[in-house]
Amino acid sequence: MDTAALIDQLKAAVGADGVLTDPDVTAGYSRDMMPLAPVGSPLAVVLPSDTEQVRQVVLACAAAGTPIVPRGAGSGLSGGANAIDGCVVLVTTRMNKIIEIDADNRLAVVEPGVVNLDLRQAVDKHGLFYPPDPSSYDWCTIGGNLATNAGGLCCVKYGVTTDSVLGLEVVLAGGDVLRTGRRTVKGVAGYDLTKLFVGSEGTLGVITQATLALRPQPMAPGTMVASFSSTAAAGAAVSRIVREGLVPSLMEIMDAASIKAVEQHLNTEVGAGAGSAALLICQSDSGGEAALRELAAIEQICTDSGADLAYSTTDLEEGRMLLTARRAVLNALEVYGSWLTDDVCVPRTRIGELISGCEEISKRCGLTIAVVGHAGDGNMHPTIVYDASSPEQFAKAQQAFDEILEVGLRLGGTITGEHGVGKIKREWLAREIGPVGIEAHRAIKRALDPGSLFNPGSMFS
Template sequence: MDDLQQSDPRTGHPAGLDPAGLDPAGPGPSRLHQALAAGLPAEALITDPDVMASYAHDMASFCTAGTPAAVVLPRTVEQVQHVMRTATELRVPVVPQGARTGLSGAANASDGCVVLSLVRMDRILEIDPVDRIAVVEPGVINAVLSRAVAEHGLYYPPDPSSWEMCTIGGNIGTASGGLCCVKYGVTAEYVLGLDVVLADGRLLRTGRRTAKGVAGYDLTRLFVGSEGTLGIVVGAVLALRPQPPVQLALAAEFPTAEAACAAVCAIMERGHTPSLLELMDGTTVRAVNALAHMGLPDTTEALLLCAFDTPDPAADLAAVGELCRAAGATEVVPADDVAESELLLQARRLALTALETVRTATMIDDVCVPRTRLAAMLSGTAAIAAKHGLTIGVCAHAGDGNTHPVVCFDHADEDESRRARESFDEIMALGLELGGTITGEHGVGVLKKEWLARELGPVGVELQRGIKRTFDPLGLLNPGKVF
């Protein structure tokens, strides 16, 4: 961040500052701890080193994490404002966190920072069936919100794989997607307005509660996907939809990944709108078979899962089944009811867990390419796996071209870890070569910030850094992330 206040490359906090505002004079509470405690209840401030260590990082591999000076778990907007005013006064970096289910290191602590965990701000403040909105705090769990709105006949579509654990605030921070994106879109399309505490402690309200609104620049969209680098989201107005009919699914087995990708293209070209269109390559299928004994043939090199929540899903599945057979599917199994659909979809839900059993560690990539280049992405990833002698399984939100290559490696093996990191980078390079993006829904964080400049170009990076400087002139918010 050349044009922001300089950061120490080792610690990540602003250069020239006493780390975390610690008082070097004698024993006793630090200056930072005293200042924080002055505006917080005792239970909101954690300074025990062992407890703080559990807040140091998210679920990403190969991402360094520092040692925080304090962890704060606020329950109110005013408490968040107090933290940011204190941080600004003492020039202390602040790292916002949700449930730490992220996969890019965006929630990792930096040395001497205040970790600001928003998980206790977990109230659903309002559900309005007429305006079809929900007003929530950032710590609300995605699945909890989904179930609450369903009681009103409503639906909150974004459904990341970690939906039983991840928070709405975290979803907003990384612009999360999920299995239903092919039909319903991603988090950004459901965030109407935000309450945001800025770096200096001021409260900003963006957006609206109305169905339409174009007053001024769209600051709401600017914060979605900003990974805590521009402000702290403390509230959100979310758009809801009517609850759709129950979905039915089919599974189609293919002898090659290319054939499965051809079926994906045919499905989309014919104008179908599946509620789910997921793909697993042969490596992933075999891992799931080994874990769950699902009985899929060893000759299956790709499994395509398609679902519809239309008024007549059986008819839609029948049409898609014909397209799959025309593309070369060896077996097409449509479900007759919801229970059978859930059994078919179980394989996809087990994909990551199954691949985690292959080796001691995994790196989960997040490259999105045009649907027409999906086959090239899968074949290229297979070639990278062979080149480095690694197991790399791919599961994908095939309907929107978002692939998740999972690199399996032994963390204790230095050479294998090196090859894993090299393969991860080569997969990102492949995605860019195919006209894609380095991240479809996981964000940049620490893991991919070196690649951001390659995708955005110098002009794009310059403008984005300028935006960062406007919102966070001291460079205190999540330093060392994204840029």
């Protein structure tokens, strides 16, 4: 099938307004937020509106031998949704319906283009809560969250995306529509295909619908902030909080570079004080006396671990301000130059060592590296600031990115906690899981996508 014939079939499938071919327009859909990842020029961008349209696009591309790169809003940070030359980028943002909210069974059925925050606000009206909350929750989509198994600030208590997924609808490479999972609380019939597709980064099929588990709306949170003059002391506090069985609804850490950037950006103080090397922010949504006891116990642990300041509050506005500061780190760093964010997860007992390792890399490369992360599960996001107009600094940023991954693995961690492998960490995945692990991945890919139709070259080769 020639290019013109394929474009005609795509227009027949989704409508002429759903097929974009102008290179100036398609370029805007060709990459995500990771500047290091390779990117190609797509043949076309298609925007289907329902599952049947997705199925027709898949059939047309399969017949033409044209690869498909599934894409959501483009908020990813691994190059996983980046185009390759001559591909069709399949964008799911028009599939944005919340099909059902079943308050009695605490579940929602949604299309992949639903924005995370829109779902959270919709279920909130029913007294329910959808926990996964990536930092881009106000514009990232559920489909992208599913593809990368995204996490967020609430992971420590509520888990990552896969922990809230009951079932999926997926269009496979042959055009068949697979439905996985269930609507029940329990169910162990057959292989857990739902978990196989969550985190598969668009390499096995196109997710067109998801059944998601909801929780009762938690109580208004209380907040605790503690400032430390050393990252080792902050790391010791995190380790002891975990060891003593305390499970706050949120436990975030910021290093000195992050604190400084945010305070300048927001023109406010976040309670750290001069000379602070690390700031720990915890919240408890247990409610009432239980939350007060939990926060008091965490505050005491921080003080015992060497915190220079430890302070708890039940004032919602004050707690919201601290969370705003944590979420604003990336925007705050833009003042200093371009940035790229790494994503490593280490044992919680090694967080202090990771931050120290990033400080050493920063000095060696001559670039600012600000570290923030989810202390409750050890998922850290060292963010490298560089001058994008300088080839030398770009090369140093790439070097720093790889050295951070090296440190993470050396500390017993993993190369990604929530952003995914994408096209930027393929070699690192092979290093982490080894040749047997890679061959197992390839075997699954061959079984479900023998023609390598979906997102070829992403995750592994």
